[in-house]
Amino acid sequence: MDHTNRIELRGRVGNVRTNVVGETMVANFSLVTDYLYKTREGGAVNETTWLYIVAWDGKDMPDLNQIVKGVPMHVIGRIRAARYTTAEGVEKQMYEVVANKIRILSEEEFNG
Numbered sequence: 001m002d003h004t005n006r007i008e009l010r011g012r013v014g015n016v017r018t019n020v021v022g023e024t025m026v027a028n029f030s031l032v033t034d035y036l037y038k039t040r041e042g043g044a045v046n047e048t049t050w051l052y053i054v055a056w057d058g059k060d061m062p063d064l065n066q067i068v069k070g071v072p073m074h075v076i077g078r079i080r081a082a083r084y085t086t087a088e089g090v091e092k093q094m095y096e097v098v099a100n101k102i103r104i105l106s107e108e109e110f111n112g
Helices: 107-111
Strands: 005-020 022-036 042-056 073-086 090-105
Touching: 005 042, 042 073, 073 107
Parallel strands: 042 090
Antiparallel strands: 005 022, 005 073, 022 042, 073 090
């Protein structure tokens, strides 16, 4: 039985936070994607989705310091559930993308 957990995204970077864990740098950032479609009536709709990305320094990664707000990029990774506790002590679950490969795009590549 083949189970696949793979996601491929193109979007622009939002907020970025980098940390060092042990001796490895990790970047946590948001990525905004847009999906354009038309309704049955012919009206245009732009569906915007914000995703949370985790990228560990290593193979197939750019210099994580190049990941800055507004940069267009292509991300390949997998989805995982992450649990956290809010400041009020409430446990919550969210989904994030763990990046396996990131490529920073030029404006021409992104808009092309």
